[in-house]
Amino acid sequence: MTATSATVRQDAHLTLGRVVRSEWIKFTSLRSTYWTTGIILVLWLGIALLFALTANFTAVGPDGQPIEPNDEMRQSVTMTAVTTGAFFGMLVAAIQGVLTISGEYSTGMIRSSLAAVPGRLAVLLGKAVVVFVWMFLLGAVSSLGAYLVALPFLGSYDLAVPLGSEELLAMLGAAAYLGIVGLFGLGIGTLVRSAAGGIAITVAVLMVIPMALGVLSIWIDGIEDIVPYMLDSAGNAMMTIPSDTEAALPPGMEAPTVLAPPVAALVASAWAAVALVLGALALKGRDA
């Protein structure tokens, strides 16, 4: 009955890499991780499938007659099938980000985590790496999966495009956006420490506020200039292939501003960075 151990090396100590590994073990040893992952995959692929099945209705002109698809239309339809799921995925990814830390607060695990890593910031950094990598890969797998699921139907309507560099770049944008939204949730969750509060804030930022802004912009001038910088608009821009031809719009209507993908990626990253910095300050300063 001895606790003295030869299996603990005398030089065992903390490193950042080890904290990341520890966070990976934590993340992958909870059922909720697999639930949110499954939900994102099923939603994303399901939406792609539904859209692809009904895509022949897209290829109808204003007069109700079928129109001959052109390349631009094929690309637009294909990418809609691939990326629409991201808008549901982002909510679940943000929730997973929140839960990754709020679950530690609600169960008391955070005290074990911070006692083992008293510098604290490494814990948040470790979680950030794990959440981003997981969500990025999940976004990549989901958008590729969505393409594969949609392809047979889109192909049968002559509405599919092969994956070229533009399409792959947009998919990369979708994957990166899922990771960024996960980070945003993690930052907010660290700041407010509760699942309910964290989820409320992230859903507000991703859905409620953009909708409200949309309505307000009808009455208040200048709001439409803010909209592209909202997290969800930036995310949308990240996975949109920029079109070089001006969309034909009725006179008097302006096309909504869509940021160029690299700018959009910066804007979205800034949202996540601000949330993470606020979370880090709170984590560092508060009693656990």
Next chain:
Amino acid sequence: MIEATALSKRYGSRTAVDGIDFTVRPGIVTGFLGPNGAGKSTTMRMIVGLDRPTAGAVTVNGKAYREQRAPLREVGVLLDAKAMHTGRSAYHHLLAMAATHGIGKQRVNEVIELTGLSSVARKRVGGFSLGMGQRLGIAAALLGDPATLILDEPVNGLDPEGVQWVRKLVRHLAGEGRTVLLSSHLMSEMSQTADHIIVLGRGRVLADAPVDEIIAGAGGATVRVRTPRPDLLAAALPEAQHSTLSDGALSVSGATAEQVGEAAARSGVVLHELTPVASSLEEAYMALTQDEIEYRAGGTPAAVEETR
């Protein structure tokens, strides 16, 4: 070695720990006693950097805990509340904790074995009983084979076999030269386990001394005597205090059993009983803390009834 200097913690207007100084030395078991709300758990959380002191400082082996390069090897801590995710298995909880320091699976399995958790290690912690959770907390504290152990009410919820196991374990660890600080409300357990006692009351140190001294300090041992002539015996022992117990026996303090016996022989008093009575840690503790109790129970139900 744990050293606290002028350590204070306020939560809003409430002072939980009020400028305490103490040293917890290696090689012995130090017991941390005090009424509910005295500040024991708060002090322990400050030692491991979970709560930031409002004033003063505390170091472990000369360094602030937050600056330790290998915290788990320096200090193993069991906190009062469960500090683990209910959705994770005991094995993965320990594995994740160990991973931060590059401690491997082998050690994880070792502490699981040591704490008797082998059969439930793969089950989720949410379903654990109080005692199983407590064992897992102790397993986590032992992971890094630490030089210092801080255990907040470790026997809370343990079965008698577990209580005995903890007692042997901490005695053994102290015997190896480690520093052990543990709190408990079980006085009999504490008197068997600890060598040294620190008593807190309302955030202040009320006593900090070896167990024997604490006990002796509270009036020390008494002698129980039965004699048909208590008046003569009392006269023969002018230095000692005495009181009559409810069963008619005499309780003498300030004299040893030998002194009482010799005094009786000198003055020809017949004795029917002469028993040295060691005072208990519990009595000493009660005497020390009677003015420092914040959360006092309302007495027996009958007594409560009467005061209405």
